Amino acid sequence: MAEPMKIRAKMEGDAADVKVLMSHPMETGQRKNEKGELVPRHFIQSVIATHNGKIVLDAQWSQAIARNPFLGFRIKGARAGDKITISWTDNKGDKGGIDTTVAAS
Amino acid sequence: MNQLRRTFLKLSAAVFAAGTGLLQAGQALAAARNKAGFESKATADALKALGVSGAQQSKDIVITAPDIAENGAQVAVTVTSKIANTQSISIVVDKNPFPLTSSFDFANGAEGYVSTRLKMEQTSNVMAVVKADGNFFTASKEVKVTIGGCGG
Numbered sequence: 097m098a099e100p101m102k103i104r105a106k107m108e109g110d111a112a113d114v115k116v117l118m119s120h121p122m123e124t125g126q127r128k129n130e131k132g133e134l135v136p137r138h139f140i141q142s143v144i145a146t147h148n149g150k151i152v153l154d155a156q157w158s159q160a161i162a163r164n165p166f167l168g169f170r171i172k173g174a175r176a177g178d179k180i181t182i183s184w185t186d187n188k189g190d191k192g193g194i195d196t197t198v199a200a201s
Numbered sequence: 202m203n204q205l206r207r208t209f210l211k212l213s214a215a216v217f218a219a220g221t222g223l224l225q226a227g228q229a230l231a232a233a234r235n236k237a238g239f240e241s242k243a244t245a246d247a248l249k250a251l252g253v254s255g256a257q258q259s260k261d262i263v264i265t266a267p268d269i270a271e272n273g274a275q276v277a278v279t280v281t282s283k284i285a286n287t288q289s290i291s292i293v294v295d296k297n298p299f300p301l302t303s304s305f306d307f308a309n310g311a312e313g314y315v316s317t318r319l320k321m322e323q324t325s326n327v328m329a330v331v332k333a334d335g336n337f338f339t340a341s342k343e344v345k346v347t348i349g350g351c352g353g
Contacts, residue, residue: 169316
């Protein structure tokens with residue numbers, strides 16, 4: 097994975113706005129390489145976000161999520177300094193993750 | 202002696218079972234993958250796999266997506282549900298080879314809001330399916346695609 101993951105969480109009103117950029121080829125299984133062979137499916141299929149240790153978002157994805165996936169979500173009642181973690185698993189069992197703390201608005 | 206060995210075997214079997222039980226409990230934190238839904242090649246089948254029945258059109262679901270996407274490989278889609286107690290949002294691209302693109306389950310204060318980028322093979326309706334208090338609601342928006350983004 098060339099590009100590192102990125103995350104930003106910032107208070108907006110009474111909610112934390114979280115934006116995540118992951119690094120993954122998200123191969124659909126329909127693309128052909130330069131030899132004309134199909135590139136096998138390789139995609140993030142599960143993403144879990146936690147807020148101070150509690151799961152807030154449990155996402156299941158298909159190969160139709162764009163390459164280097166973007167994910168934005170909001171947590172009501174969060175406060176500046178709260179801890180956010182993201183962890184993903186792809187269809188080959190590879191994993192990745194990142195964490196941050198919520199910044200004040 | 203034999204009796205002792207038997208007891209020991211039973212005990213270790215019990216310990217092993219308890220161990221696997223724990224492992225499964227850990228995995229259960231993540232929702233079981235909706236394989237049938239993600240392998241469906243038609244929207245109707247994907248909706249069935251999601252357990253959707255009697256879904257109502259709702260104006261309380263807002264889909265933000267471009268009217269025309271020049272590059273189908275990166276189509277920004279945001280879904281906001283103003284329906285109370287929104288539990289999950291699924292995004293379905295009707296004309297994609299596999300229409301169900303994603304399901305997002307919310308808990309512990311997460312708002313009914315999600316923003317992501319999708320691949321779209323061709324011009325299609327993008328449908329959001331919201332589950333709230335066990336009921337299903339939908340909304341759709343057409344996105345015209347200039348260059349498809351599945352084989353690229």
